[in-house]
Amino acid sequence: METGRGVVLASERYGSAESWKYFAKDAVMERRRDGREGESRGNSVVGVFKSVFLPQGYPESVSDDYLQYQFWDTVQAFSSSLSGTLATQASLKGVGVGNQEATVAAATVTWLLRDGTGMLGRILFAWQKGSKLDSEAKKWRLFADVLNDIAMFMEILAPFFPACFTLIVCTAGIFKSLVGVAGGATRAALTVHQARRDNMADISAKDGSQETLVNLAGLMVSLMLIPLVTDNPMLTISLFFLFTALHLFANYKAVRSVVMETFNEARLSTVLQQYLRDRRVLSPLEANQREPVFFEFRKTVPVKLGVRLQEVVQSLEEFDLALKENNMPYLLGVRNGCVCVCLGPEASVCDELRAMCQALWLSSMLNSPTKQQQSHWEMVHESHKLMDTIFNPFIKGVEAAGWDIKRTLLDWNEWRVEWKTKSN
Structure with missing residues (x-):
């Protein structure tokens, strides 16, 4: 041309x-x-x-929510850096920095005890909750930041209680160790979501650069704050609450800005309930906006996925009931107030989604006063019939709405069960 x-x-x-x-x-x-x-x-x-x-190829190489999330993540990191400065100053004062009567040995023992209890807490928390961090990344990310603020507040208060100083800082150390595990793991889970070109390492590296820049800015502001707050506990506490309020608000906005296209239990439950009401499939944006980001303490019937066979059936009669009207590679049952699902080794991701939908419907029915007159097995059989009717159009609508159904973030355990179609 x-x-x-x-x-x-x-x-x-x-x-x-x-x-x-x-x-x-x-x-x-x-x-x-x-x-x-x-x-x-x-x-x-x-x-x-x-x-x-910014990652190479931005904005095409990252998810649409990347910029908004990173903005609020930057705000929370800056406020957390300032709060951390106040907490560190209080901790150093508590172990005797500036006190001629304090001994190096006593300060060292206190610091070692703090680090040691934190290490034990990190191991135990990863053991108990490690598998939950992928499926509920938003909740655990917010939990980690709230716990971090509590730990820093304890460190600020510790010098005012010298008799309990070691106990307080060790408890704060345990809390911070939990924050390290939950925060690091959920950050990795969010990086997987943000990466659109298998560029997790680049996104993670640039996130580290952003955080370093924010910490440098926090360091400069902290150098101006330290002379003001030294020997002024009221100003220290007032500034801490100000920074904490900003930190928590920014964290809430950050996790709310994340729009994940894969299903965890909360998002699948939200989409399924809406579909059962009016046959409308929520988009990822709509479902993420409704997803709870705080842990809820209301009484519900929990769902346990990938359990052993004995958690579903405990007799030949129950085994026959579990197989009745069921031609899917999973078995459902209700045991000890939980909906339990056994999964066959040949089950696909689509089968896992169907099993979870069925379990969620059972859970909601067990909470319904009108359904409590039915036996558990009657409700299980009813759930099979319901899924035979609605699941195929539901899953087609879900895929058309933009959900990724090639993988899930459902919390499946590793048990897989093979069974005969009829009991002898």
């Missing part, structure tokens, strides 16, 4: 950030930027900033 600048030989672009064209004119090849004038990504100040702190 020929223009006033010459013949266009080729064109190139860097994602959606910029595009260039090559022209041939008077036997010379020239390269000119297409569209608005200005410096390229690598030369302008803004371009350099993007290269240093």
